[in-house]
Amino acid sequence: MPPRILEVRTKILKKNDEIARALRARFAEHGLFVINVVSSPGAGKTELLAQLMTMLREQGLRPAAVVGDLATENDALRLSASGCPAKQILTGSMCHLEADMVETALDGFDLDDFDILFIENVGNLVCPQSFDLGEDLRVLLFPCTEGEDKPLKYPTLINTCDLVLFAKMDIAEAVGFDTELARRNCAQARPGVAIIETSARAGVGIDALARTIVEKQKIKRREATNLV
Amino acid sequence: MPPRILEVRTKILKKNDEIARALRARFAEHGLFVINVVSSPGAGKTELLAQLMTMLREQGLRPAAVVGDLATENDALRLSASGCPAKQILTGSMCHLEADMVETALDGFDLDDFDILFIENVGNLVCPQSFDLGEDLRVLLFPCTEGEDKPLKYPTLINTCDLVLFAKMDIAEAVGFDTELARRNCAQARPGVAIIETSARAGVGIDALARTIVEKQKIKRREATNLV
Numbered sequence: 001m002p003p004r005i006l007e008v009r010t011k012i013l014k015k016n017d018e019i020a021r022a023l024r025a026r027f028a029e030h031g032l033f034v035i036n037v038v039s040s041p042g043a044g045k046t047e048l049l050a051q052l053m054t055m056l057r058e059q060g061l062r063p064a065a066v067v068g069d070l071a072t073e074n075d076a077l078r079l080s081a082s083g084c085p086a087k088q089i090l091t092g093s094m095c096h097l098e099a100d101m102v103e104t105a106l107d108g109f110d111l112d113d114f115d116i117l118f119i120e121n122v123g124n125l126v127c128p129q130s131f132d133l134g135e136d137l138r139v140l141l142f143p144c145t146e147g148e149d150k151p152l153k154y155p156t157l158i159n160t161c162d163l164v165l166f167a168k169m170d171i172a173e174a175v176g177f178d179t180e181l182a183r184r185n186c187a188q189a190r191p192g193v194a195i196i197e198t199s200a201r202a203g204v205g206i207d208a209l210a211r212t213i214v215e216k217q218k219i220k221r222r223e224a225t226n227l228v
Numbered sequence: 229m230p231p232r233i234l235e236v237r238t239k240i241l242k243k244n245d246e247i248a249r250a251l252r253a254r255f256a257e258h259g260l261f262v263i264n265v266v267s268s269p270g271a272g273k274t275e276l277l278a279q280l281m282t283m284l285r286e287q288g289l290r291p292a293a294v295v296g297d298l299a300t301e302n303d304a305l306r307l308s309a310s311g312c313p314a315k316q317i318l319t320g321s322m323c324h325l326e327a328d329m330v331e332t333a334l335d336g337f338d339l340d341d342f343d344i345l346f347i348e349n350v351g352n353l354v355c356p357q358s359f360d361l362g363e364d365l366r367v368l369l370f371p372c373t374e375g376e377d378k379p380l381k382y383p384t385l386i387n388t389c390d391l392v393l394f395a396k397m398d399i400a401e402a403v404g405f406d407t408e409l410a411r412r413n414c415a416q417a418r419p420g421v422a423i424i425e426t427s428a429r430a431g432v433g434i435d436a437l438a439r440t441i442v443e444k445q446k447i448k449r450r451e452a453t454n455l456v
Contacts, residue, residue, distance in 0.1 A: 008236050040268045041353045041382055042374025069381045070354065093384050095323070095354035123382070124354060125269045126298065126323035145373040145396070146270025153297045154269055154351070156321050168373070174402050 016131050019099035023134030028224060030111035033217035034119065036133050038157055039141035041123030044167045046075045047200040048141065049118055053082035055210050056116060064113075066105040067120035068097040075120065085109065096127040099134060116217060125154045136220055137213070142186075143167040144177035151182070151189040158189045163196070165209065170199040244359055247327035251362030256452060258339035261445035262347065264361050266385055267369035269351030272395045274303045275428040276369065277346055281310035283438050290341060294333040295348035296325040303348065313337065324355040327362060344445060353378070357385045364448055365441070370414075371395040372405035379410070379417040386417045391424070393437065398427040 027034050037045050046067070053063045065086040067075040070093065079086035089097065089105045102119060111117075119135060121128045140161040142150060145168055151158050158164065164186055166172075172179060179197070186193055196212065198205030255262050265273050274295070281291045293314040295303040298321065307314035317325065317333045330347060339345075347363060349356045368389040370378060373396055379386050386392065392414055394400075400407060407425070414421055424440065426433030 005236055005240065008233055012233065040270060040351070042268060042371075042378055071383055072377070072381050074377055074381060093354070093357075095352070122354070123268070124323070124352060126321070126350070126352060127355065129321075143270075143373070145371070149300070149302055150270055153300050153302060155299055168403075171373075171399060171402055174399055175396075 013130055016099050019103060020132035020134040023099055023103060026111070027117070027134055027136070030114075031221060031224070032111050032114055032117055033137075033213070033220055034117045034133075034135045035137045035139055035213065036119045036121060036128075036135035037139050037141065038121045038125075038128045038161070039123060039143070039167075040125045040146060043123065043141045043143045043146070044200055045120050045123070045141050046078050048165070048167065048198060048206070049120060050079055050082045051200050051203070051206050052209060052213075053079065053084045053118065055206055056213070057083055059210065059214070061115045061214070062113060063116040063118065064109065065118040065120060066102060068101065068122045070094070070122065079120075085114075091122055095122060095124050096131055097121050097133060098131050102133050116213065125150070125157055129157045129160055137162050137216060139163045139165060141165050141167045142182070144169055144172040144179075144182070145175050148178050148182040148185055151185040155189045158186065158193070161190065161193065163194050163212065164190075165205070166195060166197045168199060168201070169197050169204060170202040241358055244327050247331060248360035248362040251327055251331060254339070255345070255362055255364070259449060259452065260339050260342055260345050261365075261441070261448055262345045262361075262363045263365045263367055263441065264347045264349060264356075264363035265367050265369065266349045266353075266356045266389070267351060267371070267395075268353045268374060271351065271369045271371045271374070272428055273348050273351070273369050274306050276393070276395060276426060276434070277348060278307055278310045279428050279431065279434050280437060280441075281307065281312045281346065283434055284344060284441070285311055287438070287442070289343045289442070291344040291346060292337065292342040293346040293348060294330060296329065296350045298322070298350065307348075313342075319350055323350060323352050324359055325349050325361060326359050330361050344441065353382045353385055357388055365390050365444060367391045367393060369393050369395045370410070372397055372400040372407075372410070373403050376406050376410040376413055379413040383417045386414065386421070389418065389421065391422050391440065392418075393433070394423060394425045396427060396429070397425050397432060398430040
């Protein structure tokens with residue numbers, strides 16, 4: 001990139017990092033565990049999150065969500081069906097969420113009302129990578145329909161993820177998805193990354209995902225308590 | 229966007245437009261019909277193009293391709309299997325192709341050796357929109373696995389497309405894809421846009437697509453001859 005563009009980009013990222021740091025401190029203060037969910041468009045983030053939030057709510061937790069799209073309120077409406085609060089962020093022509101959009105979206109939410117906040121990012125396998133949103137966990141949804149080679153061809157985002165969810169696994173056989181090859185490719189792009197196989201339609205893996213999130217949330221709470 | 233960022237973005241786009249204009253003139257001079265193929269990651273661009281290029285070659289045409297990815301030469305190798313020349317553009321962390329990348333990739337190609345050039349863009353449903361590559365035709369691949377609402381939630385790119393291909397239609401029933409709803413959503417985002425239903429795996433729609441391309445190429449040639 002030419003020096004001037006690089007300089008402007010560095011400034012944007014620096015400003016984003018400052019806001020993300022403030023958000024992270026605020027989330028910690030309210031004991032809120034925050035998950036940034038990223039993927040290509042149409043990977044099934046909303047459907048999976050709606051089921052996950054329903055399950056967490058039934059277990060006595062209090063999840064909420066903010067969701068980014070270029071246009072329409074469709075996803076916030078679909079997430080609200082879980083019985084949990086959900087807010088839409090409209091990005092216009094912006095291809096990713098930035099920390100200040102999340103900050104603005106939280107206006108009117110009392111963070112003490114929630115334990116877990118999901119941030120459903122704009123569907124994009126590249127651009128959300130550089131933008132910290134103050135999250136505790138970054139989760140990548142990787143649908144079997146995209147083919148096994150995506151982690152190698154688009155390594156940018158998986159490199160910053162803490163957890164990978166294989167998605168739409170009910171049609172893995174129909175699309176000829178080679179699960180072991182996909183696992184190897186994930187491990188090559190991001191050695192040691194945890195993978196959970198899921199299917200929102202078949203209700204598979206949602207319980208394992210809920211358990212993982214609750215465990216990680218507990219660890220964070222314990223760490224926070226030890227720090228006091 | 230802040231004024232300074234907007235200014236830099238405007239400059240990038242202006243420079244890109246100048247290079248794209250020069251490319252378009254060069255393509256016209258060599259009688260080359262150029263198609264920019266865009267979609268989300270994993271929509272099936274490469275598989276469809278490999279079949280399409282094979283078919284066009286068997287009909288006596290001379291297609292070639294350049295293909296953008298963040299990493300790996302996988303797609304150029306897969307396209308070469310069609311028996312046509314294909315070159316990989318590695319974009320690093322860049323989320324779209326720009327005209328100068330295409331220009332560089334054409335080094336070493338004699339444009340008189342080809343009738344049709346496919347530019348397979350980086351998988352991204354947002355960012356390639358603003359970047360003219362000097363193409364005659366912009367084609368959007370929209371796989372049924374992404375759900376019917378994508379044209380409404382990501383209107384940016386479809387707004388600039390000349391042709392939409394519904395893809396992976398062999399599993400439309402398995403994923404519960406509502407084709408009529410998807411058609412209505414496309415028409416709402418881009419009134420009057422042509423749609424072809426395809427499945428690379430089942431070999432469906434490739435012939436219709438080849439016919440459309442050959443027709444459009446002939447029209448362009450005729451127009452070019454009339455101008456002389």
